[in-house]
Amino acid sequence: MTYGAGCDISLPEFSSSRLLEKFIQEKFPKLSAPPEGALSLIFINCPGSRVFTDPRSGSRKCLDQVKLTLDFAADLTKTTHEKAEDIVVLSPSAAHCEAIGHMRKKRPEYTASLINVPESSTIDGYQGRENDIVIVAMGTSEFAGPLFTSNGNRLKVMFTRQRCGLVIVGELKAVGLSKKGGLDAVVKTHDAEGNMIYTRAGALRRVYKALKDEGRIVDVTIERKRQKRLATYSGNTKMWM
Template sequence: MQLPPTVMTKEDPDSEGHYRNRQAQDSTMPALEFFRSSRWPIYRLRTQLRMAKGLFDTCHREVYSDVPFNYGTQSALANHTIEINLEGYLKGRFPRLAPPAAGSLSEVFVHCEGTVCIVDEVTHSKRNPDQVANALDFLADMVKVARINTADIAIITPYAANVALVNRLREKPEYEILAAMPPAATVDSFQGREADIMVVIMGTTEEVSPRFTTDQNRLSDLI
């Protein structure tokens, strides 16, 4: 799925409770979706050529369940030593972590309870200092213990304010070990690129609600 145009004022009300942007829905269709709806012929690649076996399962289940697929030969774990090193680190640090199915890998979701999401009063962009610090602390320790090349790691987050926060905090001396890691990016700006280890910092909390992070196209590209 292609990301839809970003409409930041889609749900913003005015002082009387009316939506500020009355035409917001008109600009939410991605260009590729428009061509698809126009009955252009579409070729769907049904073989996963890059991800290790198991890592596309969630995206397939939640987004592409109507499309049968299989993993290609490059998805065998023997071709993904970096991911295997990460799996070994996780097992050592979190012994109670449920293992993936034999011969496959799985995503790891980290719940950061009690964090605070700060919403910019002007742009409404969100940042979460606690989640960002937790992610950077985790990565710094992982690189030290598992000896993973930081150039193989990338951080994405839905909000520009959180991107700026990540890039600012990683300048601290305690995160010097992450110096070779590419700058953090939003889902939109990272589209079309990849890394062996992807770290997603959602930034939101129950108090502020997920807002546009629930968009299926955005989740598809994020996953």
């Protein structure tokens, strides 16, 4: 495929992509670089993520991934001096967006560094809009499954909101990628009441498989503190190569 001159990532309008990639390579030095002259997204895999279900509404949220996402965004702005307004955090779930907003307001480490970051939005709510760097907090897990992200139309929106860089935070096992079977294999998950359900997430599986083959997936440790699971991306890491 041949791209026009306006797609040259050395142009000033793609400065955010270069800052993001430099930041990522410094944090995860074993991560494979994207092809020369091209941009490539990164997937931050959070094995063992816990998704909590509201007993009244049935809505779900993953505080492990919320914290890791905000840590990543805050560190990115501090380290690269990237304009906070050029970063946006999205999520497929409205409940997850609410959790992101709540944690941003309640924790001082995010209040200052992310004050100019736009309010988080759902994938559907961000249609027709873009930003330089998009960080997507999937809110998925092996137990909960792919949830809304098995919807192909929602994925198309999710993967086209960034001008310069896309970072996805989630769990690979949500789509059963590590298990045997084709890319369209059935995934066993659980609904809000804990009942087993069956779904397919072929489109998302293909994306994850491609990223794994390209070495653009990094595992992060979810550490327990005060009997709670808290995510950190600055601790032990394991690379998918």
